[in-house]
Amino acid sequence: MTFESELAGGRFCIPECISCKKTVWPPAPRCSHCLGRVRLQDGNHTGTVIEFSKKENEYFCMVEFGAARIMAGIKHSPKVGQKVRVCRCGIRDGDYYFEVE
């Protein structure tokens, strides 16, 4: 079970270090602090929008989940500081995608 295999199944599970409990981001096989092994936290993380913009009619934003940040699509005009959750994610044509609401 890896971040990628979970993501392929539509689940966004942030990895953490088994030894020092720090978030491992971006997802990697080892913790960048102590080089310990990694496990996945349960999904359903709440994040905060820290910046956003819009391309054509699609908003996109940077969302912070503690020490993890992603670029995600969002349906409605976001606000900085807004709390969001990942509502859709996965791997499409080899590329990751994240949507929050």
Place this chain on the structure above:
Amino acid sequence: MTRVAIAACGIIPFTRNDQSIESALLESAADLFKSSQVDRDSVDAVLVSTNSNSKYLAPILSETAGLRPDTAHTVENLCNSGTNAMVSGYSYIASGLADVVLVSGAERYDSPGQVLKWDRSRGSFMHPVFWASMLAKSYKRRFSVSDEQLAMVPVKNHRHARDNPNAISKKACSIQDVMESKKITDDIRLLDCSRSCTGSASILLASEDAARGLCKEPVWITGIGQKTTSAGFTKNESLSSLESTRIAADAALHMAGHTPKEIDVAEIHDAFSVCEPMALESIGLCGSGCGADMVKHLYDTESRMINPRGGLIGSGHPLGATGIAQAVEITQQLRAKAAKRQVDGARIGLVHNMSAAGTSSTVLVLER
């Protein structure tokens, strides 16, 4: 430790041409040797800077340019590959492993270096225009800067590029042109972007002893600063300043024994409009939040101090060649050979080159 000089330069026009990477490298190296009469037998290392997937380019350049170096290899670090290759060449000379190093950078318009595939935290927003949008929005919000104020960067840099025969841009533009150019995102318009293109630039580095025999006007690399803060753009702590640039500039200026105020001319990595004021602030060439005002002042006073060749926005951005082309410009400025682009009396110059939303930066101080 020996001092290291820039002894000769070569460059070719930046275009959208479908030229092979090998031939682009050879052309800028040929320009260097033809314009300098440097004896090619003196070259003992050849470094190629590129993001191209073509292999073994430094030995290929050596063979095609009639060089027989001891050392020949590629250096890749996305958009600041060029200055990284120069720092590698500097290190070969400073360590005594080489006396004369040819550093040649090249890229094609379709370079695979434009997108960092590893950075999966970007989700489906992989293209650089998305990080640039985050930086632009954040910078404008923090410092109450308008799109029109940022548009002054391409207006200034396209104007400068008109006097650079190697620049891809041949046309001046107005703030209105920038504002009316295609909206890529809410925060980035087409004219805010540097263009991927085909181009090459070469520089010859030499030890102090070797430089005396190779050229009359050596330009010395007196300061080097580098910082890598991360690889992933979402790791940038601030979206409105460039931390790696700040640290690299401090280190380079400290090594050279100068302050930002003493810089006469600088090439700044304006991959997108917002990068120029952010870099000016992070280097210390102006105060925090004052970058856009400085750009306007430079434009109003027709000063060429920042990005005299037109920067990346005006010149084009052939990734692996960019840092070397920046150093070529500053070298010409310090030799008072920059023609219409000349900053009068320039003695101390600075090169700022960075990668992937400023996750790594290289700053060089050059002096005559």
